[in-house]
Amino acid sequence: MLVFVVVCRRGLRLPRNYHNHGGPSAIPESAPRDAARAEFARRLSAAMIQKGWNQSELARRASDHYADKEIGRDSISVYMRGKALPTPLVLNAIANALGVDPADLLPTRGVPSASAASPKMEAKDMGDGTVWLRINQQVPWQVALTIMAALQHDERMKENDEQERKNGT
Numbered sequence: 726m727l728v729f730v731v732v733c734r735r736g737l738r739l740p741r742n743y744h745n746h747g748g749p750s751a752i753p754e755s756a757p758r759d760a761a762r763a764e765f766a767r768r769l770s771a772a773m774i775q776k777g778w779n780q781s782e783l784a785r786r787a788s789d790h791y792a793d794k795e796i797g798r799d800s801i802s803v804y805m806r807g808k809a810l811p812t813p814l815v816l817n818a819i820a821n822a823l824g825v826d827p828a829d830l831l832p833t834r835g836v837p838s839a840s841a842a843s844p845k846m847e848a849k850d851m852g853d854g855t856v857w858l859r860i861n862q863q864v865p866w867q868v869a870l871t872i873m874a875a876l877q878h879d880e881r882m883k884e885n886d887e888q889e890r891k892n893g894t
Contacts, residue, residue: 786822
């Protein structure tokens with residue numbers, strides 16, 4: 726099991742655990758969900774280009790394989806932008822329409838994912854004296870806890886400074 730810590734501007738959130746449930750469409754333990762969604766989007770786009778289909782065409786063709794239900798173009802758009810992964814039934818319908826195996830679309834172990842291109846660490850200047858920090862690497866728990874403690878301390882210091890400004894001290 727791999728643990729990712731999510732940090733946002735408002736402070737620290739609890740660690741999120743990602744499990745690999747096995748099977749041909751499993752998300753690799755080594756990739757965060759956003760990387761898996763990005764890789765799925767890349768593969769879906771490549772398969773659509775190979776067929777010469779747009780999103781509407783894929784939605785129509787995939788709906789033919791989806792047990793009397795319709796897959797909307799908006800859903801395909803969401804998958805293409807890497808915002809979500811399809812359910813197993815929708816994934817099978819899309820794969821059948823494209824004439825590929827579901828495993829060809831969804832990243833699995835041993836296949837490089839989009840996270841391989843993501844930097845391990847990234848800092849973006851927010852222009853207001855702060856920086857948006859993103860850490861995308863596996864670290865020992867002690868290192869993660871140290872980083873989390875430093876971020877929580879920084880957040881508390883900001884809150885104290887803000888309170889002092891409000892109180893005029």
